[in-house]
Amino acid sequence: MSANLEHIQQVMAEADILFTAEEVQAAVEQVAEQINQRLCNSNPVVFCVMNGGLVFSGNLLAKLTFPLEQSYLHASRYRNQTSGGELFWKAKPEISFMDREVLIIDDILDEGHTLSAIIEFCKHAGASKVHTAVLVDKLHDRKASADLKADFVGLHCEDRYIFGYGMDYKGYWRNSAAIYAVKGM
Structure with missing residues (x-):
């Protein structure tokens, strides 16, 4: 076993659980219910923000009960730029959303x-x-x-370094069903 893998495993072993898998699933259900009520007649384009939004988006989309078009986008922001807010697109949106409502899903x-x-x-x-x-x-x-506030929020957490359910620690543990x-930290 490499030292890197040992470190990653140690981080999980010592991590504090903030939300159990059941609490996370209940939050996904609650967000889906709110979105179903608010966007059911809007014919939105729904974008998953990669990579972090993948797990949440995949589970959330299956609970939305109205017609929508779905795609993804992958953007990052250069942190050392003085003109903050400019994006570097790794994958731009491929579906046209001109004159349509957009729902952006992120972790x-x-x-x-x-x-x-x-x-x-x-x-x-x-x-x-644009909804978030x-x-x-x-x-x-x-x-x-x-x-800056999201329109739909599943959970609120303290200011710590968190991972699980799409969020990573050094690229790992996005696959956890709970949040740690x-x-x-």
């Missing part, structure tokens, strides 16, 4: 720089309205802007 709203930039991109590219759904909203005062916090 977590932490500081929100990338999510905020994706929202602005969609608005400028012609979306009639996140599994976790991290509670702190470092958001990209004071008014790294010990001491």
